[in-house]
Amino acid sequence: MAKLTHHHNHRHAPWKKWAVVATCAGLFGAALIADFFWASSSATSAYLSLASNWARQRTGIIVLPTVPSQADEKKVEEAKPKEDRERERFLSATFADIPAPEWKWEEMPAAPVPRLDGAAIQIENLLYVFAGYGTLDWVHSHVDVYNFTNNTWGGRFDMPKEMAHSHLGMATDGRYIYIVSGQYGPQCRGPVAHTFILDTKTKKWSKMPPLPAPRYAPATQLWRGRLHVMGGSKENRHTPGVEHWSLAVKDGKPLEKEWRTEIPIPRGGPHRACVVVDDRLFVIGGQEGDFMAKPGSPIFKCSRRNEVVYGDVYMLDKEMKWKVLPPMPKPNSHIEFSWVIVNNSIIITGGTTEKHPVTKRMILVGEVFQFKLDSMEWSVIGKLPYRIKTTIAGFWDGWLYFTSGQRDRGPDNPQPRKVVGDMWRTKLSL
Secondary structure, three states, rough: OOOHOOOHHHHHHHHHHHHHHHHHHHHHHHHHHHHHHHHHHHHHHHHHHHHHHHHHHHHHHOOOOOOOOOHHHHHHHHHHOOOHHHOOOOOOHHHOOOOOOOOOOOOEEOOOOOEEOOOOEEEOOOEEEEOOEEOOOEEEEEEEEOOOOEEEEEEEEEEEOOOEOOOOOOOOOOOOEEEEEOOOOOOOEEEEEEOOEOOOOOOOOEEEOOOOOEEOEEEEEOOEEEEEOOOOOOOOOOEOOOOOOEEEEEEEEEEOOOOOOOOOOOEEEEEEEEEOOOOOEEEEEOEEEEEEEEEOOOOOOEOOOEEEEEEOOOOOOOOOOOOEEOOOOOOOOOOOOOOOEEEEEEEEEEEEOOOOOOOOOOOOEHHHHHHHHEOOOOEEEEEEOOOOHHHHHEEEEEEEEEEEEEEEEEEEEEEEEEEEEEEEEEEOOO
């Protein structure tokens, strides 16, 4: 039996050798294939990295990393130590922040009242700050004045009783301030069509013809002797308007009884900056949609609606045709009075950007943007002390100022929280 067993094993020995060889070859081949795919992946990653860098250099577009899915984020978070999870619990919500230089800010005397969605006009060394929410249930109906020469607030005076309290359109010729439309009352009441003129020398108010239709936060500016009003939201506060009207004005008086229809703006919506420089009119950023009043609510309680924030930039020149310019570095809204003009550049402070893709929460902006009017290029030039929307900006004697608005919940949470009246300034040299 032993001999039989010996002959049986001897007869199958070559088969075993080939099996071992085949197994080794298979393992070796698998290793080569894995190595090939690893090398290909590395090469591809390197190529994509180079391509991304090239794209940034060539176009100025900032390429943000892909946002992981909620399931992936959860797995990553669960793998972290507990103390790290607690410390970083809000960090994923800051995905939209763009790296920028840290600036040294100096805190100045705060405004007499906190305000959100207020309006402002700077005339020489004086900043006239109008209306705005104090809280969601309380709106201001007066004007505060800040003196950049001695850095003090004073000279408060009341607005007309019929004038809107927030989301105003506003422009100036250097003495007279022209005010159009806006929201009358707190919460989410609708807009009105009323228009007014303020003589800043005498503090006297007068009226202009009402707008053809009420508008909420329209882009407004004086250009070529006419007051232009564009976009904004319609009566329900949510539906974007693309209508564009103008009215001839001079020395604080309307020269016409009716508004003239102009070329519609390519994209409607509220909360945009509107600037005139060198006989060119610019409309920057904004959004489509906004909060609406809850149906049947006796106090017009605000009800959330879908909003689309964008960074589109449009320009009108002597040809009276809208031209599309390079967009902002990221979508930005709530910047109506957040801009100043410095050394042939438009400077914009703060705002709001796209909602967080997972939490769907509003994300505030903490960057300072520069748009060079000679090259039509955008850049991010600095950081604010915190993220904040509806800032009111001014520039005087080399200092960039901003005040008021709604700030974030802290360095690690860019969601809006407290309405403030703080005033800050920093030296700005371009």
